[in-house]
Amino acid sequence: MHKVYTKIIQIAGDVIMVEAEGVGYLEIAVVSTRHGVSLAQVIRLDGKRVSLQVFAGSKGISTGDKVKFLGHPMMVAKGEDLLGRIFNGSGAPLDKGPVLSDQMVEIGGPAVNPVKRIIPNKMIRTGIPMIDVFNSIVESQKLPIFSIAGEPYNELLARIAIQAEVDMIILGGMGLKHDDYLFFRDALDEQGALARSIFFIHTASDPVVECLLVPDISLAVAEQFALEGKRVLVLLTDMTNFCDALKEISITMERVPSNRGYPGDLYSQLAARYEKAVDFEAAGSITILAATTMPGDDVTHPVPDNTGYITEGQFYLKGGVIEPFGSLSRLRQQVNGKTRDDHRTIMDTMIQLFASYRETVEKRAMGFQMSGWDKKLLKYGGIFEKEIMSLEVNIPLEKALDRGWEILAECFTPAETGIRKAMIEKHWPKTS
C-alpha cells in the first residue's frame, strides 16, 4: 500500500535524507533497521530529496535500510482508554498495556480561534500561600517553574497536581530521570490520582530527539479531553530538554543559529505548545505547568527568556522556596479581586515590605547601623519567611490572609504599612 524507499543518501546527526516522491511536509515515516523500527518525520523537502528526523536516533541506520511513508502527519489515540496509561514519547505503551489505535487524532493541530476563548476566571487553589495569596493560578493558565537543576521542581509540580481541583492530569516528561518518573507515578498513585492521569514519558536514557514529540502528544490528548468538557492539567518537565533537542536538529540541518546555538524560531516553537492552554467557551480547559531549568541560574538564557515572554507569568524556585520577586502570575487579577476584599491589599503590602526587608538585610550584611525601622523590618522578614514563604506551609487562602494581617500587626503600626485607612479600619486586628 505505502511505497517503501531504500535509498538513504545521507545520514548526519539524527537526520537522514532519502530520495522519494509524493511525500507531504511533516509526514510520518517508519524507518526499519536491524536494531528495530523508529518513527521519523519529514522536516524538509527539496525536489526528490526528503530530510527526516529520526526519533530513535540514527545510530545503526544503514544506507540500505527501509523507509516507509505513512501518508499522514503524527497521530495519537484519544478517548477514555488512555486514562491510567503510561506511554513513551512516540505514544507506544510503556506499561505492558495494549497499543491503542482507535480514534486517532493529528497532533500539533491548528491554533484556537482567539474569539472562541473565554477570559479565564476560575482560581485553582493549591494550599500554598506563596501561590494562592501572592500569585494565584487560574484555570487555563500556562506557567513555568524556573529553577536550577537540583531544586525540588518535580516535587512542587506533583504537589500542585495532587491538590489542584482538576478532572485529569497529563504528565509529559522530557529527559526525565528514571527515579523522577517513578516518583511521579508513586506520588499520584498514593493520592489515588493515577487513574485520572496519563503519562507520556521520555527518560534521560532515551534518544534525545524522541522528546520532541512529548509536548505535542500530551497537548493533543489534553485538547481532546478539554473539548469534551474536562478540566485538564498538563505538566511538562523539563522544557529545556525539549529546546535542546530542537537545537540539535536545527544545527544538524545547518540552519543559522540565532542565540547561543538555538534556532531563530525557538519562540514560535515554544509558543505553539504553550498556547494550547485554553479555556473553551462551553467546554473544558487546559492548564499547563512546566518546569524549565535555567542553565547556570541565568534567566536571560534563551530558553527561560523566550518562555517568559510566552507564558502568563513564572515561578522562580530558589533555595527550596518560591521566590517572591520575579515570580508572577499574570492572571491573578482575574481572580484575586473576587476572593476577599483584602486579598490584593495583603498581596501588595506584604511584598513591598518584604522588598524593604531584603534591602535591610543587604545593609546589615555591609555592617551598617540598624535603625528602629530596620529592626521592625528584620522581625517582619523573619516571620514572613517562616510562616508564609516556606513550602511546608499548607493552609487555605483565607487562613493565609488572616495570618498576613496578624503578622503585619505584630510588626508595624498601621501608618507604616501604607495601607489605605478604610482597609485598616476594617481588617487591622484589634488589640484586646
Added chain:
Amino acid sequence: MVTTKRLGRITEINGNMVMVEFESYAVQNEVAYIIHGDERLKCEVIRIRGNKAETQVYESTSSIKVGEEVEFTDELLSAELGPGLLGQIFDGLQNPLPHIAEKCGFFLKRGVYLDPLPGDSEWEFTPLRKEGDKVKAGDKLGVVPEKIFKHYIMVPFSFRGSFEIGAIAKHGRYNLKHPITRLKDESGKIHDVFMQQVWPVKLPIRAYADKLKPQKPLVTKMRLIDSLFPVSLGGTYCIPGPFGAGKTVLQQLTSRHAEIDIVVIAACGERAGEVVETLKTFPNILDRRTGKPLSDRTVIICNTSSMPVAARESSVYTAVTIAEYYREMGLNVLILADSTSRWAQAMREMSGRLEEIPGEEAFPAYLESRIASFYERAGIVRLNDGETGSVTIGGTISPAGGNFEEPVTQATLKVVGAFHGLSRERSDARRYPAIDPLISWSKYKSFIDETQVLKGHAMLRKGHDVAQMMKVVGEEGTNLKDYIDYLKAEFLDFVYLQQNAFDEVDEATTAERQMHIFGFIYKRILEQEFNFEDKEKALKFFQTLRQLFRGWNSSEWKAAEFKTIEKEIEDGCIKYIQR
C-alpha cells in the same frame, strides 16, 4: 474555460518557505496560492532567482507536497478599506475572526479566507460633491455614518492625476458593491468608485497635502507618561521591557483611556489570552468621552503567537494601513503594536530559511530599514481640504534577556520620538507602571509647565544618587538635607509616578487633574524647605503624607472627599514648615 492563470510548481519546502518554479514571470511581493487538494493557501513572493520564486506561506505547510501547483495573482498583499472596519477583529490577513469561528468552530482552519467587509452590508450615503467637480485621490466624495464617526468615502488613493465627477449617487442606502461615483480621468476614461477600496499594505497612503510636526500632546491619562515622558499626536514611541514588566498592561490601559478617536490594536505574535481580554471586555466598557462602548472606536488585528508566523508581518502593516485610512478622514488614530520584536523575529525566521547572510543575533541586515519605514508611517498630516488627521504609533519591544543593547531595541530607538523603558527592578518592587524615569526620554512637549517637569526629573535623579550613596555610607552617613531629597524623590515616585491600575479613579488621571496635582507636589513638596529634627521624623512625615496622598489619588476629582484630603495634606505640610 480558458483563463490566463499564471502557474508554477513547488520544488522545495522548508518550514513556511516554499520555492516555486514558475512558467512565465513572477512579481516581487505578489500574492500566490498553493493549490493543495481543495485548499488554497495564501503566500507571498519574497525573492525571485532565475525561474524560481521563493514564497512565504501564511499558513501551516503540513502535508504540502513537491510538485503541487501554485497560482500567481499579480496583486500585492492588500487591505480592504471601507465602512464597517470599526469594532472588528481581524487576523493578520484581515480575515474576520468571528465569522471564521461561525464557519469553522473552535479552531482556525487553514485556507479559509473571508471578506473583511461584508459586501451586502448597506450604508446611508450622503453625497458631498456634485457632477462636474474636479477631484483627486483622497478627496471626500460623500459620507456615511459609522458608529459615532463620519466615515468619508474618498477618491481611491491609488487614482493618479485629476478626475471629473461624471455621476454621483443621490442620498440613500447602498451596499459596498454599488458604484457611488463615476469619475472621468484626463484621457476621458471612466472609473467606477465604490464605498470600499483596496490598498497594498506595505505602501504608505500619501493622499494628503502636507505632513506636519507633531506638537499637540496625546493624553494617555498615565501620569508618568503624560507629565514626564509625553507623546504627541502623530508621534511615535516604544516600550521595551523584559517579560513580566507590564508592557501589555500598559498598552491595554492606554487603549482604554487615551483621548483619541480610534485605536488600532495590532496583537502581533503575543498571547491569545491578552487579545481575548480586550475583545471580551471592550464591548462592555463605556468610553467616558463618548458614552459608547470602547469597541466602537477600536479595530483589533490579532495574529497571536501560535498563529502562522508569516502573517505576523502582515498584521503590523494591515494595522497601519487601516490607521492611515481613518487619518485621511481627519481623525486621530493610535496604533498599539504588541510586540514589534515578534515581527522582527518573523523576519529573522524567514531570512534564515532564505539562507541570507545574518546580521547581529541572526537578524537580517534590512531589519533597521524595515523598522524605520514602519514608524515613519506615523505622523500628523494636513489633508487636501485643510483638516488634520494623525496616526500615532506605540510599539512594545521584547528584548532578549531584557537587554536593551539588542538589535530591535537599538534600531527602534533611532526612529522614535519617545522611549518608555521598563525595568525589572521597578516591576519587582511592584512600582507600576514600571517605566524607569532614569532611562526613559521624550522629545515631545508635556502639558505640564516645563520648569516643574525639569524639577521633577532633577529630584528623581538626586534621589537615585542619594540612594546609591546610602548603599555605601549607610543612612547614618547621609546628611539630613540629602536624606530629605531622597524622601522627596521616593514620595514623588510613590504618589505620582505609580498608578494603581485596579483603582477606578487612580487608573486614569485627566490632564486637568495632572496639572493640579503635579503643581501641588511641585509647590508644597519639591520646592519646599522642611525643618525636621532628625531623619526618623522626616521618614514618619513622608510616610503619613504618602498614605493621605494615596487616598487622595483614589478620590473622585473635585468631590468633597478630594477637597477634604487636599486640606489635610496642606495642613500637614505647613506644620513642618513653621517649626
